[in-house]
Amino acid sequence: MSAVVIGASGGIGGALADALEEEGEIVLRLSRPEIDVTDEVTIAAAAARAGSPELVIVATGILHEDGRGPEKAPGDLDPAWLARQYTVNAIGPALVAKHFLPVMPRAGRSILAILSARVGSISDNRLGGWHGYRASKAALNQLVRTLAIEDRRRNDRGIVVALHPGTVDTRLSRPYLQSGRDILAADRAAVQLLDVIDGLAPKDSGRLFSWDGTEIAP
Template sequence: MSRALIIGSSGGIGKALKEELESTGCDVVGLSRTENGLDIADETSIISVTTGLKGTFDTILVATGSLSPRDQGPEKTYKVLDAETAALQFAVNSIGPMVILKHTAHLLPRDSKAVFAVLSARVGSIGDNHLGGWYSYRASKAALNQFIRTASIELARTHKRSICVALHPGTVATEFTRNYTTHTSVSSSVSSKNLLNVIDGLTPRETGQFLDWAGNPIPW
C-alpha cells in the first residue's frame, strides 16, 4: 500500500501500525485524540479533523476502541449493566468507525484496490460466544461487524475493487488490555505485522468479512 490513513494512531496498535507502514516506505497520515483532538464519538470533531485531508488513501484503518469506559470494567452480569456506559461503548466502538467511513469514503480510490478496515474483536462474535459476560463490549463489536458487512455492499457499488472488513487483532499487550488479559498475548509490533499481512493479501472477494489476525474467518 502506498498511502494509508490510520485513525487512532497514538494508541497501542494504531501507533504500531503507523510505524510498521512507515518502515516500508508507505506515506502514512495518522489521526488521534492525543495528536489531533479527534473524538471518535463526536461527528462534529470527525468532520473538523478529516475535512482537510487531501488526495486518496489505498487503506483507511480505524484502530480505535473502548474496552472499559469510566474504568468500570466489562460487565460480568446484566445486573450491573449501566445504560449510559453501554451507550458510550456503542458510540466509540460501533457508530464512530461508521461515521469515519461516512466522511472519508470519498478519499478511497475508485479504480484500484481500496481497503477500509476496522479493529473488531472475537468476543463480538455471536456464534462464538460460549462464556457470556462483557455485555456492552460484545454487543458494540457485534454491531460494528454488522455495520461493516452492510457498508461493504454499498461501497462496492461505487468502488468496484473495495474491501471493507472487520479484523480481530488477537490479544495484544497494550494499556487497553492490561487489566483483562488472561491468556497469551502478543506485542503491538507483532500484531501490526499480522494485520498488515492480512490486508496485503485481501481481494474484493473478501469484502464484508470478519477475519482474525491470520486471515481466518470468524463466525458472525
C-alpha cells in the same frame, strides 16, 4: 500507497503506523483531539484534508473507562455505559466510513479496515459476560458488512473489512490479560494485521478476519 491510521496514539494504532512507515508508505497519523470518533465534526474535517488514501485503518475502541469495565452479569448493566460503548465501538467507526469512503479512490484497490474483536461474534459466544463490549462489536461487524455491500457500488475493487487483532498487550486489554493465553506484543500484532490486509481481495469485503488470517464467523 498513502494510508491513514485513526487512533494512532494507541498501542496497536501506533504500531500499525510505525510498521507502514517502515515499509515506505506515507502515513497520516490521526488521534485525539485532532479526530474524535464521538465528534462527527472532527471526523469530517480530518477526511477533508486526508487527500485520497488507499488505506484507512480505524484502530479505536473502548473496553474500560473511569472505573467502568466489562459487565460480568445482567445486574451490572448500565444504560449510560452501554451507550458509551456503542458510541465509541460502533457508531464512531461508522461515521469514519461515512466521511472517509467518499474521499478514497473510486477505482482500483482501496481498503477501509476497522479493528473489531472475536468476542463480537455471536456464534462464538460461549461464556457470556462482557455484554456491552460484545454487543457493540457485533453491531460494528454488521455495519462493516452493510458498508461493504454499499461501497461496492462506488468502487467494485474497494474493500471494507473488520479485523480481530488478537489479545494484545496494550492499555485497552492489559487489565484483563491472563497467563497461559497467547498474548501478542503490539508490534507483532501490527505486522500480522498488515499481512492480512495485504492478502485481501474484493471478495473478502464485509468479512471479519483474525490476525492470523482465519475468518471469524459472525
